[in-house]
Amino acid sequence: MNYFDKDLTSLHDDLVNKKITAEELTKQTFANMKQTDQTTQAFLNLNEDEAVRTAQEIDKAGIDPENLLSGIPVAIKDNLVTKGLTTTAASKMLENFKPIYSATAVEKLAAKQTINVGKTNMDEFAMGGSTENSAFKVTTNAWDKTKVPGGSSGGSAAAVASGQVPLALGSDTGGSIRQPASFNGVVGMKPTYGRVSRWGLIAFGSSLDEIGPITRSVKDNAVALSAIAGHDDHDLTTSTKEVPDFAAELNEKTTVKGMKIGLPKEFIGEGVDEDVKNAVLAAADKYRELGATVDEVSLPxxxxxxxxxxxxASSEASSNLQRFDGIRYGYRADDVKNLEDVYVKSRSEGFGDEVKRRIMLGTYSLSAGFYDAYFKKAAKVRTLIIRDFQKVMEDHDFIMGPVAPTVAFSIGAEISDPMTMYMNDILTIPVNLAGLPGMSIPAGFSNGMPIGLQLIGKPFDEETLYKAGYVFEQNTDFHKKTPELGGQA
Structure with missing residues (x-):
C-alpha cells in the first residue's frame, strides 16, 4: 500500500464501503513504511502497536461516513508532543523524552479518528533547512536519495512524497513546511499566525512558529487544516475567528476568474535559478489563461x-531553549562537579552545532548594549515588511512567486556554510515575519527535481489560496507525477 494513487476521498470511500478496514489499511501502511523508509529515513519513531489498536477501535465503532479523516493514517513532526510516544525534536537533549500530554493539533486529528503512525525526522529544534541537523539520521529527498528533503519538516514532506502516508503535520518558522513541500513536489500550507494552536509545539520562535499540513493534493490539505484549526484556551495567540470548511468550495465550479494576483519583481530577480523563474512565469501565464490578472508588484x-x-528568531530561541538545562528533564551530562557544570556540560553535549549557533546569536542580540542595535532594529524592519505586504494586498487577492531560489541541493553541499543555507529561505521568511498564510504547490521540474509555487494570502484568507491552488492543480499535471517507490529517482 502506497498513497500515490489515493486521496482522502478515495480512501474514505474504500473504508466506508468496507473494501478495506482501518486495521488492514494501517497494517499495509506499516508494511510499506518499513520497506520504503529504509531509503527515505523519514521517521524517527514508529507507533505501530498503538496505531493498530486505534484502528481496531475505529473499525469497531464504525467509519464515520461524514468524516473524510476517519481511519486515515497520519504522521506527526517530532516537535509536536505526543502523549506516551517519544518526542525528541531530533535532539540528543530530548532523546528519551516521553510527554504526558499531546499537542492540541495532534489531539484534534485524533478526535477526527485519524491514526498516528509515527514521528518524523526534522532539523534539531526545527533549526535548519535540509534535515541534516537531526541528531539521529539524515532524511533523503523522495525523488533522489542524494538530495536533501528540505527542512525543517523534511521528514514529514518526504513521508508524504514517498507515498508512506497521505497526510503529515509539520511546523513552519521561516519556511519549514513550504520549502520541503517544494523540494519534494507536494502541497504544504503555513496558515496565518494564530489560525492553529501552538500548544504542545516545542517552541523555536514563538512569534513566528505555525503548525500546518503536508499532503499530496490541495483538497486534502484543505480538509486537514479545517480539522486542526481553531481557538484554543491553552494558546491565547489563537484567533477566535470561525474556521471555515476550506474544502467545501473546491469543485468543478471553482474559478480564479476576476482574481488579481501580484508577482513581486524581487521574487524572480537575481539569485533565483532560471528554471525556477521560468516555472513561476509559466504559472503566471496559466493563471492569466484561467481568467485571473497577474501584474508586477514590489516588496522592497x-x-x-x-x-x-x-x-x-534566534532571540526567541535563546529564550525558549533556556528550559533545557539538564535539571528538570532532558539530557544531563555525567561527570559534573557542581551546578554550573550541570548547566554548561548538559547544554554543550545535548545541543547540536546549529542550535548552539542560534542560541549564541540570540543571546548576543538581546544582551545589554546590543538590544537597540540588533533586536529593536530587526523588529522595525519586520514592521516595514508587514507594511509592504499590506500595500500590495490592498488591491490584490494574493501574491505568487517561487518557494525557494533553487530545487533541492545535494546532501552535504551546504551544511558547512550557514549563510548559504540561511539564504535559501529568503522567499519564505517574510511570510512568517508578516504572519500571513503561505502555501507551496507543485509547479514544474528542473533536472528531474520538483519546483514549488508559493501562494501568499491576506491574513486568515486561506480559502483564497486553496481555491487558487486547486484551480492550478486541476489544470496542470505536476501533482500527478510521482517518484519511484523508495526515492530511487
Whole structure:
C-alpha cells in the first residue's frame, strides 16, 4: 500500500464501503513504511502497536461516513508532543523524552479518528533547512536519495512524497513546511499566525512558529487544516475567528476568474535559478489563461527579511531553549562537579552545532548594549515588511512567486556554510515575519527535481489560496507525477 494513487476521498470511500478496514489499511501502511523508509529515513519513531489498536477501535465503532479523516493514517513532526510516544525534536537533549500530554493539533486529528503512525525526522529544534541537523539520521529527498528533503519538516514532506502516508503535520518558522513541500513536489500550507494552536509545539520562535499540513493534493490539505484549526484556551495567540470548511468550495465550479494576483519583481530577480523563474512565469501565464490578472508588484524590504529573521528568531530561541538545562528533564551530562557544570556540560553535549549557533546569536542580540542595535532594529524592519505586504494586498487577492531560489541541493553541499543555507529561505521568511498564510504547490521540474509555487494570502484568507491552488492543480499535471517507490529517482 502506497498513497500515490489515493486521496482522502478515495480512501474514505474504500473504508466506508468496507473494501478495506482501518486495521488492514494501517497494517499495509506499516508494511510499506518499513520497506520504503529504509531509503527515505523519514521517521524517527514508529507507533505501530498503538496505531493498530486505534484502528481496531475505529473499525469497531464504525467509519464515520461524514468524516473524510476517519481511519486515515497520519504522521506527526517530532516537535509536536505526543502523549506516551517519544518526542525528541531530533535532539540528543530530548532523546528519551516521553510527554504526558499531546499537542492540541495532534489531539484534534485524533478526535477526527485519524491514526498516528509515527514521528518524523526534522532539523534539531526545527533549526535548519535540509534535515541534516537531526541528531539521529539524515532524511533523503523522495525523488533522489542524494538530495536533501528540505527542512525543517523534511521528514514529514518526504513521508508524504514517498507515498508512506497521505497526510503529515509539520511546523513552519521561516519556511519549514513550504520549502520541503517544494523540494519534494507536494502541497504544504503555513496558515496565518494564530489560525492553529501552538500548544504542545516545542517552541523555536514563538512569534513566528505555525503548525500546518503536508499532503499530496490541495483538497486534502484543505480538509486537514479545517480539522486542526481553531481557538484554543491553552494558546491565547489563537484567533477566535470561525474556521471555515476550506474544502467545501473546491469543485468543478471553482474559478480564479476576476482574481488579481501580484508577482513581486524581487521574487524572480537575481539569485533565483532560471528554471525556477521560468516555472513561476509559466504559472503566471496559466493563471492569466484561467481568467485571473497577474501584474508586477514590489516588496522592497523583502531583501532585509533574512537578516531581521535570524535576529528575531534566534532571540526567541535563546529564550525558549533556556528550559533545557539538564535539571528538570532532558539530557544531563555525567561527570559534573557542581551546578554550573550541570548547566554548561548538559547544554554543550545535548545541543547540536546549529542550535548552539542560534542560541549564541540570540543571546548576543538581546544582551545589554546590543538590544537597540540588533533586536529593536530587526523588529522595525519586520514592521516595514508587514507594511509592504499590506500595500500590495490592498488591491490584490494574493501574491505568487517561487518557494525557494533553487530545487533541492545535494546532501552535504551546504551544511558547512550557514549563510548559504540561511539564504535559501529568503522567499519564505517574510511570510512568517508578516504572519500571513503561505502555501507551496507543485509547479514544474528542473533536472528531474520538483519546483514549488508559493501562494501568499491576506491574513486568515486561506480559502483564497486553496481555491487558487486547486484551480492550478486541476489544470496542470505536476501533482500527478510521482517518484519511484523508495526515492530511487
Amino acid at each position: 524590504h523583502n531583501k532585509y527579511g533574512v537578516a531581521a529573521y535570524y535576529i528575531i
